[in-house]
Amino acid sequence: MGTDSYGSFQVAKTTGSSVSELMFTLNAAAVSDINTAIKSKTVFVVAGQVSAAAVPEPSTWVMLLAGFAGLGVVARRRAAKRRAAAFTG
Numbered sequence: 001m002g003t004d005s006y007g008s009f010q011v012a013k014t015t016g017s018s019v020s021e022l023m024f025t026l027n028a029a030a031v032s033d034i035n036t037a038i039k040s041k042t043v044f045v046v047a048g049q050v051s052a053a054a055v056p057e058p059s060t061w062v063m064l065l066a067g068f069a070g071l072g073v074v075a076r077r078r079a080a081k082r083r084a085a086a087f088t089g
Contacts, residue, residue, distance in 0.1 A: 026034075037043065 024030075
């Protein structure tokens, strides 16, 4: 039997140049707890897990560096051809 969802809301926090976003999904227990807190005029706390940001795999870094190295080789060859053409021409 699945969990019923009663809606969700998003919270964003800006720190410097980065934005952290959290998405909360409300179920029957959450709605009940919120209603109880409102009726009793108490404070409630939202708890849970926050996953870490994705970190690229080493192979991604290798491909990135290989691509930049390839661009460097092409740029160096083109510059050498331009120098040779200017020298002879």
